[in-house]
Amino acid sequence: MFQLYHHPLCPLSRFIRLSLGEYGVEAELIEERVHERRREFLMLDPAGQTPVLVTEDNHVIPGAGVIAEWLDEILGESLGIHRLLPVSPRERVETRRLMAWFNDKFFGEVSNWLVTEKVYKRFMATEIGSGAPDMDVVRAARANVRHHLRYISWLAQNRNWLGGDRMTYADLAAAAHLSSVDYLGDVPWDEEEPAKQWYQRVKSRPSFRPLLADRAPGVAVNPIYTEMDF
Amino acid sequence: MFQLYHHPLCPLSRFIRLSLGEYGVEAELIEERVHERRREFLMLDPAGQTPVLVTEDNHVIPGAGVIAEWLDEILGESLGIHRLLPVSPRERVETRRLMAWFNDKFFGEVSNWLVTEKVYKRFMATEIGSGAPDMDVVRAARANVRHHLRYISWLAQNRNWLGGDRMTYADLAAAAHLSSVDYLGDVPWDEEEPAKQWYQRVKSRPSFRPLLADRAPGVAVNPIYTEMDF
Numbered sequence A, B: 001m002f003q004l005y006h007h008p009l010c011p012l013s014r015f016i017r018l019s020l021g022e023y024g025v026e027a028e029l030i031e032e033r034v035h036e037r038r039r040e041f042l043m044l045d046p047a048g049q050t051p052v053l054v055t056e057d058n059h060v061i062p063g064a065g066v067i068a069e070w071l072d073e074i075l076g077e078s079l080g081i082h083r084l085l086p087v088s089p090r091e092r093v094e095t096r097r098l099m100a101w102f103n104d105k106f107f108g109e110v111s112n113w114l115v116t117e118k119v120y121k122r123f124m125a126t127e128i129g130s131g132a133p134d135m136d137v138v139r140a141a142r143a144n145v146r147h148h149l150r151y152i153s154w155l156a157q158n159r160n161w162l163g164g165d166r167m168t169y170a171d172l173a174a175a176a177h178l179s180s181v182d183y184l185g186d187v188p189w190d191e192e193e194p195a196k197q198w199y200q201r202v203k204s205r206p207s208f209r210p211l212l213a214d215r216a217p218g219v220a221v222n223p224i225y226t227e228m229d230f
Helices: A011-023 A039-044 A064-082 A089-118 A135-158 A169-183 A193-203 A206-212 B011-023 B039-044 B064-082 B089-118 B135-158 B169-183 B193-203 B206-213
Strands: A002-006 A027-031 A052-054 A060-062 B002-006 B027-031 B052-054 B060-062
Touching: A002 A011, A011 A027, A011 A064, A011 A089, A011 A169, A011 A206, A039 A052, A060 A064, A064 A089, A064 A169, A064 B089, A089 A135, A089 A169, A089 B064, A135 A193, A169 A193, A169 A206, A193 A206, B002 B011, B011 B027, B011 B064, B011 B089, B011 B169, B011 B206, B039 B052, B060 B064, B064 B089, B064 B169, B089 B135, B089 B169, B135 B193, B169 B193, B169 B206, B193 B206
Parallel strands: A002 A027, B002 B027
Antiparallel strands: A002 A052, A052 A060, B002 B052, B052 B060
């Protein structure tokens, strides 16, 4: 069985967990607190970030983008027309553009800030920034999420799914990052009905269920986090 | 002919210029100052970052990673055994891991900081941070570059090229980011002889020549920037 080094609220890990679920692949989840910079973990991947996937024959595949490409190359064809990275060059560009949008831009402007301030800081060592959330950072992230939610609404109104006619990695990446932010109660769903309806569709997929069961010790979960009709 | 929206010292744009050179593809270079957030540029790519490639039939391919994957899918086979993204799954993982290392990690810890502080700030609007370089940021980037240079030395001592037996996107990405930093005189080459020798090999490639001819108005160029024996 694959092993996935992850953190329950790490949005990049959640993207890979959703993807593995869609491929029908099980993985043993190993929780990693990357801020501890554990030696054995850094030996696996010197970048020291989650997620890291390890195959049965100890092949180490580090990083959400690298794992997604590898999974498509190994398993993509098995999904037929539901391939998560579609085959035509134009669709591949659009899927990868949106994957990068959420895994890099949304991560850098919203989800990594909120998860770091509200979750990771609880178990960070004092000298690298443990403590109460910096509310300036939280407020900036909450302002940024509005712009992203509006963009998701625009995509969802102009297309069946975010990247085009079918569900792709673009939807899984977007939903993964939003799910971490939603756990913390920081998605203003009522402002963007099209984004909300699109998220309900992704949230109802079987691959999403394990994410809804996650709990981070000591971090209150948004009461509507698990509800399908929120 | 392709068009490439870039900035002469943007390391991500330089990675794509090197790649286009290796594929033997010419592109019309259009200088973009992303901090101006020009409306026409944001219409091409709402992420508003260089590089953005536009094909003859107006297909827009935004972002270094997306462009590199697209070029491999369209032109990769034409390079035969010199393919920049090798064909075996393990080599693809390693090439993509190192591409992400330099385009994300090195960019976020070194090259974007130095280019922003020393180059972009010269023509930024006052309200978004124009002015003299923040020397704390410059010092932090100069400390970080040492760690990366040591890692490059380690890779170069254990392999023929950074990713393995042949030159790949990994080498082009690493060299592109280092070249921007080297323009500014911030690479301590003498500390890491194996990294220096590897860089000399990439620097001597014909694809590298256009980068050595770049000049950013008002920014002094390191005197050894163009020398092969530095």
